[in-house]
Structures are given as structure tokens and as C-alpha cells.
Amino acid sequence: MTSNEKSARALAGLGALLLLVGVGIRINNALRFRADLGFDAAGNLQYLQHLQSTWALPSPEALWSSAHPPFFYYCAASIWRGLSASGLEGLVLPVLALVISAVGLLVVAATVYWLRRADPDDGLRSLLAVGLILFLPVHLYMSPMIGEEMVHGALVAWVLVLAARSLPDLPGPGEAAWIGGLCGLALLTKLSGGLVAAAVVLTWLLVGARTHRWVPALSRIALMGGMAALVGGWFYAYTWAAHGYFYAQDLAIHQEIFTFPPGERGILDYLRIPLATWTDPQLLNPDLLGSVWGSTYTTIFFDGHRHFLPNSPGASRMGTAILLLALVPTAAFFVGLARGMRRAIAEPGGADSLFVALVALSLAGYAAFTWGNPWFVTLKGSYLLGLCIPFALYTSEVLAGWLRGPGIGAKLVATAMGLLALLIALSFTLGPVFNKRDRGVHKETQAAAAQAPDPAEAPRARGSVLRVPS
Secondary structure (H helix, E strand, O other), X not given: OOHHHHHHHHHHHHHHHHHHHHHHHHHHHHHHOOHHHOOOXXXXXXXXXXXXXXXXXXXXXXXXXXXXXXXXXXXXXXXXHHHHHOOOHHHHHHHHHHHHHHHHOHHHHHHHHXXXXXXXXXXXXXXXXXXXXXXXXXXHHHOOOOOOHHHHHHHHHHHHHHHHOOOOOOOOHHHHHHHHHHHHHHHOOOOOHHHHHHHHHHHHHHHHHHHOOHHHHHHHHHHHHHHHHHHXXXXXXHHHHHHOOOOOOOOHHHHHHHHOOEOOOOHHHHOOOOOHHHHXXXXXXXXXXXXXXXXXXXXHOOOOOOOOOOOOHHHHHHHHHXXXXXXXXXXXXXXXXXXXXXXXHHOOOOHHHHHHHHHHHHHHHHHHHHHHXXXXXXXXXXXXXXXXXXXXXXXXXXXXXXXXXXXXXXXXXXXXXXHHHHHHHHHOOEOOOEOOOOOOOOHHHHHOOOOXXXXXXXXXXXXXXXXXXX
């Protein structure tokens, strides 16, 4: 057996181990996590309970979560109804958590699918890309939560890899229609599903401009857009026709959130990354209240909201270690993104154009959303789960190069990544080290100073995408 064959076998064995551990953690958490502790858990479960008695869409102002697009809720309610009809209602919540976790793993499948096409000979990069998603804290702690984030992330991932496989050429009409259908489902899951559709449109326009094939490019865009509107756009048209606004904001039912800190945003909030990002990784730290990206970092590589981990000194110390080690993949991602931008400029309309466009649109959309919704509860790494594919691809590309480098640098990177995976596995596996009992960071202690609005004067819904917690 040659050294290359031995290396390939070792990487395959390590990959199988990572997959086994990653799947095992998700199964354990799905069976242990209390569904009522998840993000918007009470509102999401209330919506699902509503769908047990009627399939009719509720008014956006009737329930906490009823302004959300309904694809996830109808799918989850179908499972709930099926189990109830079979006399298995007591298994509804763990089954839903297991199904959502399994759907989240479709992002891993999409990553493997793409790398087998784009870089089939680099086993190390594939191993790293898979591990980066399997052990990404936000992906781990969102997996057992009853909500739409994992479904949305999986849909976006498959839109990306299916749209990328024909680039730098245009897809056929049938493929464009399939991509449009998936974009429609993403749009029917979260409004931000429109971002991946926009990234695809921009990329196809670049292909048309580079090849001077404007008619085929525009026809593919029209076909994709038509399918997306047919599959997912009807909900927004219905909301407009039935309630007079495209997408609700400032609903009276959400007035509690308007009392949360900090209550306003300034430009400096997007420029500061305080030391508390690592020393006290919980979002009610006064310094983190004034840092959008510091807070977001603590919710991507840790649980800054403490909806999954306990609100304890031990968890905070573990968070400090994880967040310091996570600087290695974070730096690798930005180096890889810069390389991707250079390739996108060199080859307009290539796969990098698509991935970089989604990163730019997602970060811009997130910045706009957090500017218009200046409360710590809206700073959530889960809003960026649609970037799993670009994150895994660009980070793994750079890390693989670093690990193959000479000298002590490669050993330090390997040590940091191995230790990071170990600490994440220990921290985000419920039971051995941490259990969840409390209800997260104490919002009421910071919000009490703010006077709650009079319900009679609470703002009514307006047509906009902002200020609807999701």
C-alpha cells in the first residue's frame, strides 16, 4: 500500500469518526433538549398547536410566530398530526427534534456533493469542510430546536450547489426551474430565502454579460423567478391581500421585545469588537450590547444567548476557550473569502461569484436588519446559517493549505483545530459536562428599566421586513 493510499484511508477513517460523533451528538441532544427552551419556542409551539385544529393560516397578529412564512410549520404540523393519529402524541417533540436535526445534516451532504465535483482529489479539504459544519456550535445547538432555521439552511445549501454546478455556463431550462422551486421553498420558510435567489440572479446576469448571451440568461432568470414566485411568493401576496401589508413589523403582540436593550444602534456598534466577546460571552454584557459583530461571533461559535447551555460561570469559561480557538477558522474563512473574491473578479459568473454574492447579500441584510431592530435578541448567528456552504468551502481551502505547510505553524493549527473540536463536542453534548435548566440570559434584569409601552398605544403592523423576530 502506497503512502497516498494510507493517507486516504486515514482521512476516510477520521471522516467516518467525525460523522459518527456529529450525528451522535445531534441524536443525544434531540432526545435531551427541552423544547420550551429554544428560540421563540413558546410561539412556535403555539403555532403548531393551532395547526392541529385547522389548516387555515392564522392572522399575523394572532400568534407570536404566525407572521412567519408557513412552510416549516405546515411540515412540522403534518408530523404532529400523523403521530397523534397513531396514538404517539407523547413522541411529538423528540421526533420533531430528530427530524429537524436530520434535515440540518443535508447541509453536510451538499458540501460533500460539491467538493466531489469541484475538488475530488483533496481528501483533507473534504474532511475539514465536513467537520466545520458538524462541529459548528450554532449548527449544533439549533439542531434540536423547534424552528425553521435548519430547514432554511438546508434549502439554501442545495440551491447553492445545484446552481453552482453548471457555472460558469447557464443551466438548462429544467434545471433553472428546479432551482427556482427550491428558492421558492426557501422563501416560504424565511423571507431571507430571497437572498439566495438574488445571488443566483446576479450570477446569471454576470454569465450573460461575459458571454453576451443576454436572452438565454434573462430567460433562465424569468423561469427561476416564476417558479420561486409560484412556490413561495403566494404567501406574501396573500398577506398583502388579506392584511394590507407585504410583511409585518411592529406587531402589538411583539411589544415586549421593544423594551429590550440596547434600544438603538449607531455606526460604532458595527465597528467595535470588545474584549468581552471572549471574556464574558453572554449578550447582556454591557460592552457586547454595543457590538453587533462581537455578539454575533459569540452566537456562531458559542451560545451567547444561553438558550442551549446553562447560564453559569463554567459555561462562560468554556466559551472563552472555544471563542479564542475559533479565531483560527474565522481567520481562515476571511482569507478564503478574499481568494474567492479574486477568483470571482477573474471569472465573472463562476461558482465564486455565486458564493461571494450570497455572503455579501447576507451580511448586508443582517446589518440592515439589526440596525432596524436594535435589541440584543436579534443578534443571532442562526440568521447566518445560510452561509454554511461558503464558510465550509472557503475555510477548508485555507486550513488545508495551512496544515500542509512546513514547520511549527502546521502543528499549531492542527492542535488548535483538534482542541476546538474536542471542546465543542464536550460543551454541546447535553449531559456529560453541561445540562440545561435555566431559561437563558436574564432579559428581564436589563429590560426592567425600560417602560413597557401601553398596549393601547402599541404600534400596528406595517408593510416591511423589519422588526419581526424570527
